[in-house]
Amino acid sequence: MELRLTNVAVARGGVPVLSGVSFTLAAGKALILRGPNGSGKTTLLRTIAGLQPPLSGQIDGAEDAVAYAGHADGLKAMLSVAENLKFWAAIYGRRDIGPALDAYALAPLAERLTGTLSAGQKRRAGLARLMVTGRPIWILDEPTVSLDVDAVEMFAKAVQTHLAAGGMALLATHIDLGLAQAQVLDVTPLRAAPSDMHGASDEAFL
């Protein structure tokens, strides 16, 4: 079980942003993407998650294995935390939400409507969603936004537990999570040249 990217190029809005991305992520390992705003981290993560096709190159091992957490949490404001997590667990064919609630100290909030939570609490619930999916590859886009120090620690611990169980994690983040064994990939040098424009348009209605 490994995730392998071979010479992948990705585009956003018809403009190529990254090219020549290659790496291999083995079970139990984490990869942290770094780069300034707009350097294509989110686009790369969405491509690996399968939400958009790559311009070129090959992505192996990602299909039906990823759990994606983007900027939005995918939680309904008018459902309670437990209802939200149970729904996502059911979608992934699972039931148990207990470990996820425990890992992010959500048990006291389980019956609260998600819409009444603070931004940080909501984020914790959104991250807990990854744990109920049971998928091996976690793809996390800026997971620590609006989390306090304690919550970041909870998150780091959850990722370490996941890695120890043979999972993988792909993160785009600016802060240090203390993941000792994580590889770091700086995407800045991989910026796509204008010559890669050929065939870049993915607009369906252009």
Place this chain on the structure above:
Amino acid sequence: MRAMLIRDLRLAFRAGGGFGLGLAFFLILVVLVPFSVGPQGELLASIAPGVLWLGALLACLLSLDRLLALDFEDGTLDVLATAPLPLEAALAMKSLAHWITTGLPLVLAAPFLGILLNLPTQGFSWLVISLLLGTPALSMIGTFGAALTVGIKRGGLLMSLLVLPLYVPTLIFGAEAARRGVVGMDVQTPLFLLAGISLGAIALLPFAAAAALRMTIR
């Protein structure tokens, strides 16, 4: 799949879920028609099937805007697209939930509103049957329209324009079946065509809607 349906139904009945919006619109429209047309019983009776069908169609259209837009905004669609549940099944369930919360109440309310429009008694059952057969097509076609326009801010106008022509056959055969029922003519042909449209929509449009959605969220 069941979880998807239950979640959508639960959301619809919670505050701000929009349940009753279509029904209230239908009610207002049909209550106001006799006032605007005037107290001519025969005229009302002859336009009743058409008005009820038109009201049901517009009420359906009114709630389509929210069908996928809210899930798009909070990132649910991104996660659904990467989940093991096929997007086709998820959209079919969403459209079923839309029918249960919008179409079914309209079907149940229609006979009572028929009284207001002086609908002859022999037409009631055919009106209900035609709505029961036709409204699933409205929900399914609407889901397809919503999937096409979900990425566009304030895409409601574009969606209405896309969906309305697709609604025309359903409206024609639905209203025709109800009208024939009222005047005591043979209703078989329009009812069969109406059922055909609904079955075709249910069989094909989840795939079209999922394809459109994959295009719009990337």
